[in-house]
Amino acid sequence: MMEIKVAGPGCAKCKQLEDLVNEVVAEMGMDAQVSKITDFSEIVQTGIMTTPGMIVNGKVKVSGKVPTKAEITQILTTEAAQ
Template structure:
């Protein structure tokens, strides 16, 4: 599974990365979690509001930090 956390480095972006990594660990799944901070790359996903979570190439969440449980449901 390929997971990308899109964000420029703000507190919410860092928080999303943390809860995403925790959700992956709790589910025990094999996933590559990558933090993407480049605005050009972020815009290729059509995201104008960060943070955003991309799972296997599809934007799952944008503009907010979901709970660990919500991310686990998305995975």
């Protein structure tokens, strides 16, 4: 199972990223657990300095921006193939 974490304090862009990730996971029919990290000290420990961020299987894949749906699909497809 793929583990996806969306990091952000709850701002509009963080919510947008979380919604996009959930959409892509559902559309791809992936076996993935999507969770949220909102605690600032926990976010910093991941290495993300600018939110929103996305961590897939323990690796920071996005930091400081909301990727497009196509970019999220590409990231998750690449990660699933590994």
